[in-house]
Amino acid sequence: MRWGLRSRGPGAAAVAVARSRWGPPWSPRLPPVRAASGAGDLAASPDRGRYRDTVLLPRTAFPMRLPGRRQPDTELEIQQKCGFSELYSWQRERKVKTEFCLHDGPPYANGDPHVGHALNKILKDIANRYHMMRGSKIHFVPGWDCHGLPIEIKVLSELGGKAQNLSVMEIREKARSFAQAAIEKQKSAFIRWGIMADWNNCYYTFDGKYEAKQLRLFYQMYDKGLVYRSYKPVFWSPSSRTALAEAELEYNPEHASRSVYVTFPLRTPPLKLASLLDGAAPVSVLVWTTQPWTVPANQAVCYSPQSRYAVVKCSTSGDRYIVAADKVTSLASTLDTTFEVISTFSGIDLEGGACGHPLIPDKVSPLLPATHVTVAQGTGLVHTAPAHGMEDYGVAAQHSLPVDCSVDEGGIFTAAAGPELESKAVLEEGTDEVIKMLQSVKSLLKEETLIHSYPYDWRTKQPVIIRASKQWFVKISDIKPAAQEALKTVKFIPATALNTMADMLERRPYWCISRQRAWGVPIPVFHHRARDECLISSQTVEHIAKLVEQHGSDVWWTLPPEQLLPKEVLSQLGGPDGLEYLPGQDILDIWFDSGTSWSCVLPGAEQRADLYLEGRDQLGGWFQSSLLTSIAARKKAPFRTVMVHGFTLGEKGEKMSKSLGNVLDPDVIISGGQDQIAEPPYGVDVLRWWVAASNIFTEVTLGPSALSAARDDINKLRNTLRFLLGNVAGFTPETDSVPVDSMYLIDQYMLHLLQGLASKVTDAYKQYDFGKVVRLLQAFYTRELSNFYFSIIKDRLYCEKEDDPKRRSCQTALAQILDVLVRAFAPILPHLAEEVFQHLPYGTEPKSVFRTGWISTSSIWKKPGLEEAVESACAMRDSFLGSIPGRNAAEYEVTIVIEPGLLFEIIEMLQAEETSSASQLSELTMASQCTLLAQEPRQRPADVTELAGTFLIDLEGGDIREECSYKVLVTRATKEKCPRCWRHTAELAGALCPRCAGVVGGA
Structure with a gap:
């Protein structure tokens, strides 16, 4: 039977007040324990010499706090004593049916460990420890991303001017040493954080076996x-002198561009x-661009066939221009003039027209239709330089336009740009010169500064350009449909991350995977000395892969070309003396590097991870490169679930930076x-609690107050654990436990709540909602235990005979509570959990949670009817306690x-007799005596306090509904105070109450 009870009296309103005033056990702020029974305050009693030794106070060596260095020192001891370093290997050897695979996204090996690493690795460890405790074999191989531009730039910047004279191999050797040093620092930190793994068997993207698999893929x-x-336009970093993928860009919203309005004279x-313009004054096409340096590379002017255009006459100069009809008014305002509309026409009518190039005499720029042209910005006509624009390149491909690039790797105009521009940086003096040239030929109508979002190199923090060059690409268009379908089968946490990743994938035109640097895996291709030919085959790649597997990718630069080719291929090419092919100098993008990790790390033929867990920036980075390579190779995603977390910020939500002094x-x-006063030692469990308690799906803030709050939370938890440990002293679960049905109802009620908590x-944990785990635990150990249960059971624990069934009933509940509680927080606080296990007074083998x-x-713990019974009594109890604020309940x-x-x-389930000082109802109310009546007493003391209320009882299903009235009558206790238990249950002053007399006399 399930009782549905709802209080309508004053008792319900007093619940929060009554419970909060009892405080956690053994807290410095705790009022004397007499509020519950008085026994806990015996140290202050004049009779302490007489009865102190008869009271069963808690006994445990588990400390309430670990101040100062004791916290980190204890954690290190726990790691040693409890075998943290062997735990991963131990669980791998278990014979279990299920396996949980969390694929570790490789952190970058170019710096010290930081709080972003802590957030990520601790989240992974919590998930792994939970699944391990549930009985799964954990597959978790830590890894590092070891190649790439950031490491190379860091190494070269540290060398200064000496870097220019380094050979490729010298750069690679220094980059490898730098990465190895960073890995050791990070690995040491991860071990200290309690991250469970086999740290002697990690994966590294610069390992020969890893590189060989990558080449084969x-x-x-x-x-x-x-x-x-x-040969295509790609994002190019002049500061790094290499192509970049979109994932290597960051956008600066405050970038200032010099935008210009330029005229292209209509020649054809x-x-x-023709009839409209025949014999009339000259007409020019007006364009707008934020990249003036690209005008010399112009090959066409594009228009929108669906839009309307107008021929306008400028009232200031009398010149005529073609512009989008919808832009006439705004353009006139921008140019500080007025326009007279001569005529309007459809964009499709521009077909067949051509303009003269403003800077190159006799060069023709045809008018061409294009779907990317809009009238949202500019003039409705778009300057098109195929070497410097993705969409421009598409137009060039469709209309067979030249894609000539006159800008070198450093972003400098080459001789092909002409003597006026040669050797000038396109984003600096090159832009100045182009604008001057446009002014000199009277093609510049206006220049203005535009503040807008612009792509920057993610490492050098310098602006990038779009520049055509010979690169290697992944054909995204062929992979995208299958990748989009595969994403539908993947669970994303939070769910919104799926849309973000799908949108990024949809917008991605192609993936440039080649880089013009030294530190990375070579693209295994040979180029002909004289012809634009490449040599690559299954034979050549397999030969190179075997060499790399044995000796690492350095062989590409250290072995002569003839040794990099298999003998049969070499003989076909004319032997060593006739070889006309040289190894290419491009390396693979590090996103391809790390994106192939699934093929090197994931176990078995299925090779799918149960979980990928990284920061949200990886939705366009590692998550996406992993998905694309996996779809390309085997048409399925490498992950079943993708979990995304936010970034770490300072306490006020600001970015952490050394200049602000908020880097932790x-x-x-x-x-x-x-x-250590300003920067106290918190220990790693505080860091782990902060991670678990944070809302990780937004930006995660960290500072002194957050750390202090986490420490306070753990200290409250320690306080609860100490009470539990202290009160199961002398209790052996195997022999002393009381069967559930024989336990006190309040103890059964706590097991009922405990089962709900466990579920x-x-x-x-299953949903990876670790913040909810923390909130559930906090609510339970604060509200249900410290503020409620512990406050009412102290008399039974301290003052009953040691083996009294009533006391053993309570200890049975406490032992179960302790066990569930410790296991529930163990994945989050492994050091504290193991510390508790070391202090258990009864034996458990092995002594490791x-x-x-x-x-x-147990299913028999679940008793919903009992829950309603106890909670209805609690409402009456809280009515009583609310009427005596700050007073001792035992005096009433x-x-x-x-x-x-x-x-x-x-x-009546809680008190069968009419009046009792030892009933479960009197324990629950904490009064010295309880009387239960079906009608009001005929006589009442003059000082009685009357409280009234009603309950709506709703039996399950709603078949029976009954509103019941109740009254609580509160009077001062009539009996004397017992010097042992401090309850007013003694017949004579100074004498023991009957219960205490029996315990002491029988001791």
């Missing part, structure tokens, strides 16, 4: 036609407009700084009057 994609070489009128070093958080915590499984509960007697019916039957 590259060829597999090439052989399918998914990788090709082409479109056929449909995890090592300083854990071990303390030089000034909710388990479900939250992680080697003994997950939470274990309570009479509860309930009209006959369901509610009376429910409360």
Whole structure:
């Protein structure tokens, strides 16, 4: 039977007040324990010499706090004593049916460990430890991303001017040493954070075996036609002198561009407009661009066939221009003039027209239709330079326009740009010169500064350009449909991340995977000395892969070309003396590097991870490159679930930076700084609690107040654990436990709540909602335990005989609570969990929470009817406690009057006799005596306080609904105070109450 009870009396309003005033156990702020029973305050009693030794106070060596260095020092001891370093290997050797695979996205090996690393690695470790405790074998191989531009730039910048004279191999050797040093620093930190892994078997993208698999996967994609070489415009970093992928860009919203309005004289009128323009004054096409330096490379002017255009006459100069009809008014305002509209026409009527190039005499720029042209900005006509624009390149391909690039790797105009521009940087003096040239030929109508979002190199923080060059690409268009379908089968946490990743994938035109640097995996292709030919085959790539597998990718630069080719291929090419092919100098994009990690790390033929867990920037980075390479190779995603977290910020939501002085070093958080008053040692469990408690799906803030709050939370938890440990002293679960049905109802009620907690915590872990786990635990150990249960059971624990069934009932509940609680927070706070296990007063083997499984509960704990019974009594209790704020409940007697019916039957479960000082109802109310009546007493003391209320009892299903009235009558206790238990239950002053007399006399 399930009782649905709703209080309508004053008791419900007093619940929060009454519970909060009892505080956590053994807290410095706790009022004397007499509020519950008085026994806990015996140290202050004049009779302490007489009865102190008869009271069963908690006994445990588990400390309430670990101040100063004791916290980090204890954690290190726990790691040693409990075998943290062997735990991963131990669990791999278990014979279990299920496996949980979390594929570690490789952190970049170019710096010290930081709080972003801590957020990521701790989240992964919580997930792994939970699944391990649930009985799964964990597959988790830590890895590092070791190649690429950021490491190379860091190494070269440290060398200064000496860097210019380094050979490729010298750069590679220094980059490798730098990466190895960073890996060791990070690995040491991850171990200190308690991250469970086999740290002797990690994966590194500069390992020969890893590189060889990557080369084989590259060829597999090439052989399918998914990788090709082409001359195309790509994002190019002049500061890094290499092509970049979109994932290597960051956008500066405050970039200032010099935008210009430029005229292109109409040389060949479109056929449909010939009669309109014939014999009239000259007409120019007006364009707008934010990249003036690209005007010399112009090959066409594009228009929108669907838009309307106008021929306008400028009132200031009398010149005539063609512009979008919708832009006439705004353009006139921008140019500080007025326009007279001569005529309007459809964009399609511009077909067949051509303009003269403003800077190159006799060069023709045809008018061409294009779908990317809009009238949202500019003039409705778009200057088109195929070498410097993705969409421009598409127009060039469709209309067979030249894609000539006169800008070199450093962003400098070459001789092909002409003597006026040669050797000038396109984003600096080159732009100045182009604008001057436009002014000199009177093609510049206006220049203005535009502040807008513009792509920058993610490492040098310098602006990039779009520049045509020969690069290697992945044919995204062939992979995209299958990738989009595969994403539909993947669970994303949070769900909105799916849309973000799908949108990024949809907008991605192609993936440039070649880089013009030294530190990386070579693209295994040979180029002909004289002809634009490439040599690549399954034979050549497999030969190179075997060499790389044995010796690493350095062989590409250290071995002569003839040794890089298999003998049969070499003989076909004329032998060593006749070889006309040289190894290419491009390396693979590091996103291809790390994106192929699934093929090197994931186990078995299925090779799919249960979870990928990284920061949200990886939606366009590692998540996407992993998906694309996996789809290309085997038409399925490498992950079943993708979890995305935010970035770490300072306490006020500001970005962490050295200049602001808000960068927090995890090592300083854990071990303390030089000034341990200003930077105290918190230990790693505080860091782990902060991670778990944070809303990780937004930006995660961290600062002194957040760390202090996390420490306070853990100290409250320690306080609860100490109470539990102290009160199961002398209790052996195997022999002393009381069967559930024989336990006190309040103890059964706590097991009922405990089962609910275990179920909710388990479900939250399943959903990777670690913040919910923290909230559930906090609510339980604060509200249900410290503020409620502990406050009412102290008399039973401290003052009953040690082996009294009532006390053993309570200890049975406490032991179960302790076990569930410790297992519930163990994945988050592994050091504290193991510390508790070391202090258990009864034996468990092995003495490790992680080697003994997950939470274990029993279905017989679930008793919803009991829950309603206890909670209805709690409402009456809280009415009583709310009427005596700040007073000792043991100084009062309570009479509860309930009209006959369901509610009376429910409360009668807690007190069968009419009046009692030892009933479960008197324990629950904490009064010295309780009386339960079906009608009001005929006589009342003059000082009685009367409280009234009603309950709506709703039996399950709503078949029976009954509103029951109750009254709570509160009077001062009539009996004397017992010097042992401090309850007013003694017949004579100074004498023991009957219960205490029996315990002491029988001791």
